[in-house]
Amino acid sequence: MKKNHNQFDLPKTQKTSKRTNRVPLVLMIILALSAAGIISSLSYKTSIDNHNHEYAHLSSKLHTYLLKIVQTSSNSELGNSATFNKLLASKTGFSTTLNQLKKAKESPLLVITSDEKNLDELTDITTKWDEMRNDIQTILDSQKLISLTREFVNAVNIELPGIISSSEQLLTQILRKQPDSSLIIIASQQLLLGQRILSNVNLVGGYDKNTATHIEILQEDVKTFQNNLENMLKGNSKIGIVKIKRRSLQKEVKDLIFAFETIAELINRTSNNATQITQILTATDNILGNADDLLSRINILIDAYHSNSAEQKKIESILYSLLAVAALAFVALFISLARANRSQYINGPENNKDTVNAIIKLQNEIAPIAKGDLTINATVGKGITESLSRTVNISINSLRQLVRNIDIMAHQVSETAEETQTMAIQLAKASNTQAQQLGNVTDNINNMLHSFKRVTKQAEESKQLANKAVEMAEQGGQSVRNTLHAMQTITDDIHHTSSSVKRLGESSQEIGNIVELINDIADQTNILALNAAIKASVAGKSGQDFTSVADEVQQLAERVTQATKKIESLVNSIQLDTSQAITSMEQSYTDVIHGSKLASTAGDALLRIETVSAHLAEFIHDVANATIDLTETSQEISREMNSIKKVTGQNLAGTKQTAALTGKLAELANVQQTTVKGFKLPEAVS
Amino acid sequence: MQASSTHPLLVLNEIDSACKTIIANAASPEKPFANKWSGVGFQIAKDALLIESQYVHEICNCHFNQSLSSVPGAKPWLLGLTSLRGQPLSVIDLKQYLLNQASSLTANNRLIVIKHDNYLAGLLVEHIYGLKQFDRNRATDSARGNSSVFFSAKVRDLIDGVFDEGDIKWGKMVISKLVSDQDFANAAH
Numbered sequence: 001m002k003k004n005h006n007q008f009d010l011p012k013t014q015k016t017s018k019r020t021n022r023v024p025l026v027l028m029i030i031l032a033l034s035a036a037g038i039i040s041s042l043s044y045k046t047s048i049d050n051h052n053h054e055y056a057h058l059s060s061k062l063h064t065y066l067l068k069i070v071q072t073s074s075n076s077e078l079g080n081s082a083t084f085n086k087l088l089a090s091k092t093g094f095s096t097t098l099n100q101l102k103k104a105k106e107s108p109l110l111v112i113t114s115d116e117k118n119l120d121e122l123t124d125i126t127t128k129w130d131e132m133r134n135d136i137q138t139i140l141d142s143q144k145l146i147s148l149t150r151e152f153v154n155a156v157n158i159e160l161p162g163i164i165s166s167s168e169q170l171l172t173q174i175l176r177k178q179p180d181s182s183l184i185i186i187a188s189q190q191l192l193l194g195q196r197i198l199s200n201v202n203l204v205g206g207y208d209k210n211t212a213t214h215i216e217i218l219q220e221d222v223k224t225f226q227n228n229l230e231n232m233l234k235g236n237s238k239i240g241i242v243k244i245k246r247r248s249l250q251k252e253v254k255d256l257i258f259a260f261e262t263i264a265e266l267i268n269r270t271s272n273n274a275t276q277i278t279q280i281l282t283a284t285d286n287i288l289g290n291a292d293d294l295l296s297r298i299n300i301l302i303d304a305y306h307s308n309s310a311e312q313k314k315i316e317s318i319l320y321s322l323l324a325v326a327a328l329a330f331v332a333l334f335i336s337l338a339r340a341n342r343s344q345y346i347n348g349p350e351n352n353k354d355t356v357n358a359i360i361k362l363q364n365e366i367a368p369i370a371k372g373d374l375t376i377n378a379t380v381g382k383g384i385t386e387s388l389s390r391t392v393n394i395s396i397n398s399l400r401q402l403v404r405n406i407d408i409m410a411h412q413v414s415e416t417a418e419e420t421q422t423m424a425i426q427l428a429k430a431s432n433t434q435a436q437q438l439g440n441v442t443d444n445i446n447n448m449l450h451s452f453k454r455v456t457k458q459a460e461e462s463k464q465l466a467n468k469a470v471e472m473a474e475q476g477g478q479s480v481r482n483t484l485h486a487m488q489t490i491t492d493d494i495h496h497t498s499s500s501v502k503r504l505g506e507s508s509q510e511i512g513n514i515v516e517l518i519n520d521i522a523d524q525t526n527i528l529a530l531n532a533a534i535k536a537s538v539a540g541k542s543g544q545d546f547t548s549v550a551d552e553v554q555q556l557a558e559r560v561t562q563a564t565k566k567i568e569s570l571v572n573s574i575q576l577d578t579s580q581a582i583t584s585m586e587q588s589y590t591d592v593i594h595g596s597k598l599a600s601t602a603g604d605a606l607l608r609i610e611t612v613s614a615h616l617a618e619f620i621h622d623v624a625n626a627t628i629d630l631t632e633t634s635q636e637i638s639r640e641m642n643s644i645k646k647v648t649g650q651n652l653a654g655t656k657q658t659a660a661l662t663g664k665l666a667e668l669a670n671v672q673q674t675t676v677k678g679f680k681l682p683e684a685v686s
Numbered sequence: 687m688q689a690s691s692t693h694p695l696l697v698l699n700e701i702d703s704a705c706k707t708i709i710a711n712a713a714s715p716e717k718p719f720a721n722k723w724s725g726v727g728f729q730i731a732k733d734a735l736l737i738e739s740q741y742v743h744e745i746c747n748c749h750f751n752q753s754l755s756s757v758p759g760a761k762p763w764l765l766g767l768t769s770l771r772g773q774p775l776s777v778i779d780l781k782q783y784l785l786n787q788a789s790s791l792t793a794n795n796r797l798i799v800i801k802h803d804n805y806l807a808g809l810l811v812e813h814i815y816g817l818k819q820f821d822r823n824r825a826t827d828s829a830r831g832n833s834s835v836f837f838s839a840k841v842r843d844l845i846d847g848v849f850d851e852g853d854i855k856w857g858k859m860v861i862s863k864l865v866s867d868q869d870f871a872n873a874a875h
Contacts, residue, residue: 523793524747527745527746527747527796530726530814530816530817531745533816533817534724534726534739534742534744534745534817537722537724537739537817538739538740547817550817554816
């Protein structure tokens, strides 16, 4: 109800009493109407104020709670029981506040202009909040699990370095006491596995989206570590691992197996927990994702309620104008009444004087109201001024109530603004620290990336060298095989030669036999010739011619004998030479056998070198691939760090915005308070 | 010589006929034959001895390893019995018999089969020089003092002449003396 009285119609001339009586009546009606208007608008305004401030207050509470939820659910705070309690408190607070807001929306007294929008906003907020509530519940349910896992990770971090240094010692001992190539490879692999297990446990404890892969690798590594220890203790011919022989080494391996059992169990339990905990990550991610949206919606809501305050200002201005109208009407009324009273006074009876006095008294009493002093009350006297003074009192009461409410609201708003500001400052600080830490981490990761790239290059070079070593070992093996083949040929040749020489020996033996035979024949011939000669000499003259023949035969036999003697000596010398040749061939045969044994040994050694080189090459390949993987992972981490940095920046910006808004809020509260200060209130209970 | 023609062939012919006449006149079939003494020369220790050809039946290469069977209870110089183309033959170690020294048994050993009145005996000797021919008259008497120096005692009894050939003094053995020797006949102990 608005009334604009820009002009005041004062009767200039004294009108008839009727007429004169009508003007005050009209003015009184105006006054009453404006008073009613003031009252209703006051009460309306009060209720609107109440509601809007309440809503704004509730909305900013929502804002606060949401920020707390975001803060407490971030990963770095997980595991702290205080954090969990805060999370629970914030969740409950948000729920209750939201319900309050929803209940309030059912009240019919909302400002019309933003009514539907607010309703929609609330519905959206409710839906989004339901989602987030589930995620928060997931996190709260896992409190015990998270703290347990944290314990496990810490325990492993304490125990595992000890195991790694024991493995180092084992390797040194193996190199000293039983430097078998298979053992050396396995022992060095243990060191690498230990480091990898340590880093993976910590990665698993860090709960990121790769946790599932880390868990897989971790469990595999643990199994491999234990298998290697078993193989070293018992030996494994299938994959070519030699059994450890020295007692002291065996004891060390047994100790390692024992010590590692407890760690293996811890790690397995951590892995089991970690799968459950990755669910928490999804919940946290969801919370973070939804928080932004929710925050913006809440901000819209807060703005909407604040914009209502613009409405409220309009109402205030209406109110004041109404007040002014009322005052003017009142004054006009008074003047007209005074005039009427004056005329009445001139004309009229003495009761007009009383009325006039009463009115004058009333006027004096309520004059301070215009200055803002609301402590006064109009005395309710008898007569015309009774109802008027009652009305005025009621108005004054309403005004007082209004001012009190405004004050209270202003206080509450400024309190809330302070709280919010503190929170915003804290958040800003936290964001700052986060940004700083992030900067450090990013630097570290960049350094790590550089060194990984270096290691990758070196690993590539090692790969090349290992391949070359394998090649050369193969070549060596080939030349040994060639040597062996040549030696085999030599042996065969010697065999042939030996058999030929043996046959030669046999032939010369036969020659000897034949020569002996010839000798015998010569002897016989000799004797025969002699006998013939004897017979011839006895025979006398006829025998004389035969004697020369016998002589010739005898001489022939002599020559044969001599010749055979020569042949015999020759044959003997041949046989001697032959046997010498055989002996030397046997010697060279033995030498060739010996040489081929040496070549065979060399071949075996080269084969072993080949195997070891192949193993080394494989090993280096694995290392190179692992470092490439590491480099890739580091690059990923670097990227993720950058996105985290961005989010942090956004958080910081949002926090600043919040702080600015809070400042604005505080300003408005101050404005309100100053507005109110103009009014004086009685010290009674407000 | 008469050189009636200058052709070489004719000269040779003339020389040939002249030589034949000289030979025909100079040597009678009986004389050279009668002066020739042939015998088998052999060695016993240091002594060189001869046995006349007519007493030598045969000379054998004795395979005493295979074909000699010993006679139990015989004197050491009786090595045993052997068979000469089916005929039994006693083998006597001459060195053992004459000088009491066993002959060394080598491949050079020969068996001189002597015959005396259808009696055959085999004399084992260490070395045979062969058939030696001398002029009969050139034999010096063994009974003379000088020659007996060269031969051992028992041998001296069996020789009746010495042929001097410069560095070798040949003793002419008489078989009949040997055969008729008491010791020789008593082969058994």
